[in-house]
Amino acid sequence: MERPLHLGLLGAMPEEIGSDLAHLNNLSRETFGDLVIHRGEWQGDGGTPVLLTLAWSGWGKVCAARTATRVLASASSEAPIDLLLFTGVAGGADPALQQWDVVLADSVVQHDLDVRPILPRFVVPPLNRAVLAPQETWFHWALNALEQSHSSGALQGFGRPKRGLIGTGDQFIGDAAVIAALRDALPELQAVEMEGAAVAQVAEQENVPWLVLRVISDGADSEAAQSFNDFVQAYDARAWTLIETLLRRQASAPRR
Template identity: 80%
Template structure:
């Protein structure tokens, strides 16, 4: 493959990517109603470039699915999206997690999907699966990049990256009882958020690799709302460091 890696980079809010857009070179944008898609490229210290298509979806599964679909469909035929990455913050479902810990999804599930008795709980009808997993080659690439940066001290303030099951639903979870019920139903649940599994479903159905990368903002408990609001303000200043960790490894990306 001779063209650069083309990354579709999505977050629910500007703060979850780094809202100033200063990292985009030769930026342009296209509007679809109230959705703005930004395009440009990022150049590493070695001179290698990554094509970026970037958008902020808004909260929730519908917004995330709409944005992922627009991003994929609006890419030029001769320069399609190679990987779609949804990133941002999440509530911790695993009690061992703390603020600033990093979770790379090794699987995602829509925790509010329930069409019983037609299909088992959590199963997504078009795919006939409850749990979606990223392509192994892309997952291993991201794991290696994140772990390497952490060990090299290039991610100050962030916890050590770890894999985990991320649950998505149209619900901000700030109730310990609700979280406990989800953990009872999904014992491996690591974090909860509102977009990732919807983007994964779109990507799966479109045949495009995907990753979901989250940083823990709160404990999905009674203090979650305040913790979330305070955290997001600080996260805006660090978010791009996490993304750049992956971009710097573009040369080893498992492109077709």
């Protein structure tokens, strides 16, 4: 019998996943200093349960990398993490994006990483790559799930899912000039946030599939801080809808 799918689900803040844990059964928790890792099962409509290991990392690349590492290491050898998913909100770098638009990263970059002249800008030294891309099978599984749910009306209130480059850096961006400079350096940049590419690096080095899923909260401009604060409160009530969209497709998910 095939073991259940096991997802590592991460967000910077509780509101970015849906802070109510009532959607999970058989809950348990483990504490590492100030980090709490929750474990539980999601039970669909008569389907096989999905195992979830869930944690809120806090903001920034160090917090995200620490949490990803703890989540992966805490899984048993009998039920390893099949996919590490980081989700939450992001600032729009592409002017065409609006609040509530959904972006599934087909690539990520650490936009504040620069060790020139030793290596080119953005290159991650251990991996010798600037841009990291998720495994195609997992990416297309998630994208198809999101697109089908949107088409059926199950993602009410969200924009049509898009794919694109997401940039990560230890900086809350609220300056249009900063975004313009990043777009000059990274013309395909769709959104900016503070955790995703760090989680992707950990997952790549640990040989675990990963995805980064973001919803646009603001335009990364002078209005970003207020837009972000207002948006996060509303997003809390809807965040689980995106997660459940993927969980309902667990039967077609790839396996490690």
